[in-house]
Amino acid sequence: MNSTFQRLMAQATQLTRAGDLRGATAAIQAALAGGAAPPPAPADADVIDVPARELVEPVAPLNRAAPVAGEFITGSYTGAAGTRDYKLYVPPGAHGRRLPLVVMLHGCTQNPDDFAAGTRMNEAAREQGFLVLYPAQTQQANPSRCWNWFKHNHQRRGRGEPELLAGMTREVTARHGADHRRVYVAGLSAGGAMAAILGAAYPELYAAVGVHSGLPVGSARDVKTAFDAMKNGAAGKARTAMPPTIVFHGDRDTTVHPLNGKQVAADCIGACEPQLERARHANGRHYTRRTYRDANGRLAAEHWEVHGAGHAWSGGSARGSYTDGQGPDATAEMLRFFFLQAQREAG
Known part of the structure; x- marks a missing residue:
């Protein structure tokens, strides 16, 4: 786990405790994206995104599944x-x-x-x-x-x-x-x-x-x-x-x-x-x-x-x-x- 991820997740925790849920979400997104700036959070709190991604060795997703009969x-x-x-x-x-x-x-x-x-x-x-x-x-x-x-x-x-x-x-x-x-x-x-x-x-x-x-x-x-x-x-x-x-x-x-x-x-x-x-x-x-x-x-x-x-x-x-x-x-x-x-x- 790299220092950027740890810093951003600590920031997200602090923002959550402070009640800044939009800011916490942005910090979580940035951490999960490897430190890249996330897109702006929507104005409606009901559409806040909570990604749930694995943070270990990545496997590049395929655009198509391998051919299967059928x-x-x-x-x-x-x-x-x-x-x-x-x-x-x-x-x-x-x-x-x-x-x-x-x-x-x-x-x-x-x-x-x-x-x-x-x-x-x-x-x-x-x-x-x-x-x-x-x-x-x-x-x-x-x-x-x-x-x-x-x-x-x-x-x-x-x-x-x-x-x-x-x-x-x-x-x-x-x-x-x-x-x-x-x-x-x-x-x-x-x-x-x-x-x-x-x-x-x-x-x-x-x-x-x-x-x-x-x-x-x-x-x-x-x-x-x-x-x-x-x-x-x-x-x-x-x-x-x-x-x-x-x-x-x-x-x-x-x-x-x-x-x-x-x-x-x-x-x-x-x-x-x-x-x-x-x-x-x-x-x-x-x-x-x-x-x-x-x-x-x-x-x-x-x-x-x-x-x-x-x-x-x-x-x-x-x-x-x-x-x-x-x-x-x-x-x-x-x-x-x-x-x-x-x-x-x-x-």
Whole structure:
């Protein structure tokens, strides 16, 4: 961590304590940009940007994912809350089949092609037979292309980005004949926080949720509380009912505190005791997995704590940004978890 970053983050802390939230945001943006001057903060405090970027060795994002058999098509959705583009992966032989749909929400500074490349989700969809929807955040909505999980008007059913993303999910499900019983949502960082919001707001739409390096629902209402939650965890947050949820978080994450991952899992589990597994993945990293079941023995949550990992998609490909190839495969484990929920519902 260089001296410029430390200086700017210290300045952001001082400005936050002094109540200068716009100034604090500008300092955070400058730190995350490597010291470069950030764009001017908007006049409306409701559109303050809180980037959530990893500050370790950078991996240059690709403009396009590597070619995968099937179709990777571009689309757009417009609803009452606005318009967003998206990309949709359709595997070979999808015509006439009611396939599952996985919605993937990218992190800050990412885009659908980059996120697809880093998570290898399209390759998994080709092999296992499901659709993948990648909504794209705009720089007009957020200068760093973060989903606005920390803004009060983007945290509830029927409002803002949750309503827009739910509407997009419904439209793609209907247009492509996906199985409405097997629709799932996952995301990284800001995308993970928004995935949790979607699961809580639309439990009838999303059968299960995957949160990687994200934050729990209700962890922030503005830039100050967002900064506090990212740094220290979402202290004092009210418990939020969630669909079955799988959580991945590195215990060396300096961008979003690992306590947030534990709090996401806590929203799903109540007071039940977990089944504990500690192991080392073949790629090198140790991990602790906690599996929680409800009173009926049904899978409620899994929490994967990846030891030594930072703010990056576990088991991801270096072809995308913010990935860690040494950890357990978050893509494979999320899909396993998701499709168990589908089997339960379909049975």
